[in-house]
Amino acid sequence: MRLKVLGCSGGIGGGMRTTSFLVGRHTLIDAGTGVGDLSVAELSQIDHLFLTHAHLDHIAMLPLLVDTVGAMRDKPLDVYATRATLDILAAHIFNWRVWPDFREIPNKAAPFLRFVPFELGESGSPEPGLTVTALPALHTVPAVGYRLDSGKHSLVFTGDTTVNDEFWPVVNAIENLKTLIIETAFCNRERALAEASRHLCPDMLATELAKLSRPADIYITHLKPGEIELTMQEIGEDAANFRPKMLKNGQILDF
Numbered sequence: 001m002r003l004k005v006l007g008c009s010g011g012i013g014g015g016m017r018t019t020s021f022l023v024g025r026h027t028l029i030d031a032g033t034g035v036g037d038l039s040v041a042e043l044s045q046i047d048h049l050f051l052t053h054a055h056l057d058h059i060a061m062l063p064l065l066v067d068t069v070g071a072m073r074d075k076p077l078d079v080y081a082t083r084a085t086l087d088i089l090a091a092h093i094f095n096w097r098v099w100p101d102f103r104e105i106p107n108k109a110a111p112f113l114r115f116v117p118f119e120l121g122e123s124g125s126p127e128p129g130l131t132v133t134a135l136p137a138l139h140t141v142p143a144v145g146y147r148l149d150s151g152k153h154s155l156v157f158t159g160d161t162t163v164n165d166e167f168w169p170v171v172n173a174i175e176n177l178k179t180l181i182i183e184t185a186f187c188n189r190e191r192a193l194a195e196a197s198r199h200l201c202p203d204m205l206a207t208e209l210a211k212l213s214r215p216a217d218i219y220i221t222h223l224k225p226g227e228i229e230l231t232m233q234e235i236g237e238d239a240a241n242f243r244p245k246m247l248k249n250g251q252i253l254d255f
């Protein structure tokens with residue numbers, strides 16, 4: 001199975017895109033600004049969107065996606081997230097004020113958009129050769145990470161999270177773990193902000209990675225613009241033995 005990074009930055013500008021991964025041809029993980037780089041034909045092929053949480057940098061393109069391709073498709077776009085996250089989207093985005101409620105357009109019986117509750121620990125298979133499982137995450141709003149299992153290897157994405165002891169036993173039990181994409185939003189100088197906004201800084205990342213008991217290729221995501229180089233330098237110092245690499249926009253990861 002193939003994952004293409006459409007966006008992995010903690011902000012925008014200068015070619016940066018916020019979080020979205022295309023998995024296979026029909027599945028998205030999060031719908032940040034990177035989704036806008038797909039062609040209309042590619043956008044129309046998206047059948048399944050798994051959201052980690054409701055923050056704007058992870059959902060920004062969902063309203064535009066469904067409006068752009070809805071009429072070209074013969075089935076709804078299914079959005080999988082916890083009930084808590086779906087409730088936030090219903091109340092604050094698809095509320096007819098910020099955006100029309102595409103769960104009722106063109107009609108409730110055959111809508112362009114469908115919400116599918118997908119809770120922590122739940123697994124689903126959106127396309128052949130891909131099983132998605134929701135993993136624990138701790139953020140300022142309800143959040144999950146995801147395990148993507150091709151049957152051969154698993155790739156784990158933390159989503160936005162801070163220090164979380166519940167996450168690591170689940171990851172350590174994944175026998176076919178190949179890749180871990182983990183966030184580090186801020187540099188060490190911004191530790192107070194990392195704690196307030198429930199993210200990680202390099203020092204916290206090192207504490208977290210010490211809980212990983214399996215070998216894995218480790219990629220860093222969600223670096224905030226303006227402190228990318230410093231944060232990666234600090235990661236190189238604080239977590240050197242894990243050889244973390246910076247995840248890049250456009251990068252392809254096979255698993």
Ligand SMILES: Nc1ncnc2c1ncn2[C@@H]1O[C@@H]2COP(=O)(O)O[C@H]2[C@H]1O
Pocket residue numbers: 010055057140160193196197198
């Ligand atoms: N006190 C705060 N709590 C949460 N987020 C904050 C705060 N101050 C600034 N932010 C920013 O708001 C952003 C919301 O999205 P993120 O969680 O990616 O990252 C967060 C921070 O960059």
